[in-house]
Amino acid sequence: MQVSALAFDVFGTVVDWHSSIAAEVTDVAARSGLGLEAGAGEAFAEEWRRRYGPSMERVRSGEIGWTALDDLHRASLDEVLRRFGMDGLAPAERERLNLAWHRLRPWPDSAEGLSRLRRRHVLCTLSNGNVALLVDLARFGGLPFDCILSAELCRAYKPDPRTYQMVPALLRLRPEQVMMVAAHASDLRAAAAQGLRTAYVDRPLEWGRAGERSGGLAPDDRFDVVAADFVDLAAQLEG
Amino acid sequence: MQVSALAFDVFGTVVDWHSSIAAEVTDVAARSGLGLEAGAGEAFAEEWRRRYGPSMERVRSGEIGWTALDDLHRASLDEVLRRFGMDGLAPAERERLNLAWHRLRPWPDSAEGLSRLRRRHVLCTLSNGNVALLVDLARFGGLPFDCILSAELCRAYKPDPRTYQMVPALLRLRPEQVMMVAAHASDLRAAAAQGLRTAYVDRPLEWGRAGERSGGLAPDDRFDVVAADFVDLAAQLEG
Numbered sequence: 001m002q003v004s005a006l007a008f009d010v011f012g013t014v015v016d017w018h019s020s021i022a023a024e025v026t027d028v029a030a031r032s033g034l035g036l037e038a039g040a041g042e043a044f045a046e047e048w049r050r051r052y053g054p055s056m057e058r059v060r061s062g063e064i065g066w067t068a069l070d071d072l073h074r075a076s077l078d079e080v081l082r083r084f085g086m087d088g089l090a091p092a093e094r095e096r097l098n099l100a101w102h103r104l105r106p107w108p109d110s111a112e113g114l115s116r117l118r119r120r121h122v123l124c125t126l127s128n129g130n131v132a133l134l135v136d137l138a139r140f141g142g143l144p145f146d147c148i149l150s151a152e153l154c155r156a157y158k159p160d161p162r163t164y165q166m167v168p169a170l171l172r173l174r175p176e177q178v179m180m181v182a183a184h185a186s187d188l189r190a191a192a193a194q195g196l197r198t199a200y201v202d203r204p205l206e207w208g209r210a211g212e213r214s215g216g217l218a219p220d221d222r223f224d225v226v227a228a229d230f231v232d233l234a235a236q237l238e239g
Numbered sequence: 240m241q242v243s244a245l246a247f248d249v250f251g252t253v254v255d256w257h258s259s260i261a262a263e264v265t266d267v268a269a270r271s272g273l274g275l276e277a278g279a280g281e282a283f284a285e286e287w288r289r290r291y292g293p294s295m296e297r298v299r300s301g302e303i304g305w306t307a308l309d310d311l312h313r314a315s316l317d318e319v320l321r322r323f324g325m326d327g328l329a330p331a332e333r334e335r336l337n338l339a340w341h342r343l344r345p346w347p348d349s350a351e352g353l354s355r356l357r358r359r360h361v362l363c364t365l366s367n368g369n370v371a372l373l374v375d376l377a378r379f380g381g382l383p384f385d386c387i388l389s390a391e392l393c394r395a396y397k398p399d400p401r402t403y404q405m406v407p408a409l410l411r412l413r414p415e416q417v418m419m420v421a422a423h424a425s426d427l428r429a430a431a432a433q434g435l436r437t438a439y440v441d442r443p444l445e446w447g448r449a450g451e452r453s454g455g456l457a458p459d460d461r462f463d464v465v466a467a468d469f470v471d472l473a474a475q476l477e478g
Contacts, residue, residue, distance in 0.1 A: 068411075070411065122374055122378070124374075130409075130411075131386065131409040131410065132409065132410050132411040132412075135361055135363075135385050135386050135410065138385065139361070139385060146374050146377065146378060146387075147370065147374050147386075147387045148385075148386045148387070152409070153392055170369075170370040170371065170391070171370065171371050171374065172307075172309065172369070172371040173371075
């Protein structure tokens with residue numbers, strides 16, 4: 001198995017959106033004098049994230065034209081604020097809160113694991129996040145990606161086949177020289193359908209301690225690597 | 240002047256293609272038992288580079304469809320080998336020599352200057368080199384770019400306006416928040432026409448000691464910054 005490049009899903013796989021968004025929501029509510037019950041920051045984060053799939057589906061279906069994730073997030077945010085009785089949040093605070101997705105904390109193993117993986121592999125993102133979001137995330141978290149690839153570059157959201165095909169095309173590799181790394185089996189299945197190798201990384205806390213899992217593995221899923229985290233992934237690829 | 244991101248031209252501005260290509264040509268000729276006169280490595284590098292503009296012009300004019308720079312380089316290489324009596328070079332050695340453009344040495348100040356500039360600015364490439372070439376160059380030279388942007392992403396070569404417009408569009412900035420950094424006035428003039436700020440960095444040795452200059456400044460050129468190298472550029476932007 002000669003893998004030259006690793007392409008990383010980002011939300012949930014590299015960074016912990018759940019606790020990061022919850023903390024920013026709790027913080028801005030307190031600063032703005034808008035009371036939130038205990039645990040409401042987490043519920044807010046989950047509600048916002050649940051609108052992620054349906055908002056991209058509006059683009060995929062052609063209902064709306066290409067719209068970057070920052071703008072989908074911004075539209076969802078207004079709905080979620082209303083639902084949580086935070087309609088009083090000022091426009092500037094809404095803009096700032098929307099950029100919380102640019103400041104998500106990496107999982108504890110992410111920076112170390114990526115640094116180790118980068119010794120032998122080219123590392124790129126392959127995320128539905130737009131380029132500016134991913135650039136900010138990588139800087140914020142000290143994540144040593146060689147290249148920021150985004151659905152935005154093909155104006156189509158994963159799991160559109162063009163997003164996976166873009167990686168070997170731009171890196172001038174054969175599909176089987178690229179390995180998709182994700183905590184979501186659906187992402188890996190779509191990558192495998194385009195000939196990419198696959199590594200599943202378990203992120204049981206993606207939706208928080210009490211939260212739902214984001215799918216898990218199906219009985220017939222066969223990925224090239226199944227790893228506990230990025231340091232384990234590095235060890236397995238070196239082995 | 241609120242500049243958030245710096246977009247770097249690469250060949251000649253960040254890396255020294257002239258001495259790097261000359262060294263690889265001299266090396267492969269010796270290894271392959273194809274004699275080259277003293278100084279012929281430099282002449283070969285210059286001849287190869289002179290075909291860069293005309294080869295892209297074939298794409299710009301529509302004579303041929305989109306073709307990545309690696310493939311333009313490869314076609315030019317066969318012509319230059321013939322001209323230098325190196326027709327005997329084996330196919331595998333030709334492929335390897337073509338990738339010399341992925342292993343160009345940075346100027347002595349490049350890595351240090353970029354690291355310093357990166358503290359306050361997002362750093363991206365904006366080069367006619369294709370993505371794979373730029374990723375390899377950045378890894379080879381230890382160049383800390385946050386994002387690899389390439390003409391390949393808009394399938395149009397600089398100075399096409401779309402290449403310069405791509406940078407603020409993907410980074411979600413206004414054009415005047417982006418500064419183009421180049422050792423070539425023509426690149427900066429085209430960037431300024433799209434509203435970007437400009438920094439000229441002097442690279443007098445781009446074509447080697449005895450070589451021609453790549454244009455220099457015209458009497459009416461007015462760039463936002465004129466710097467001796469990247470460390471000087473960092474000092475001026477911090478000042």
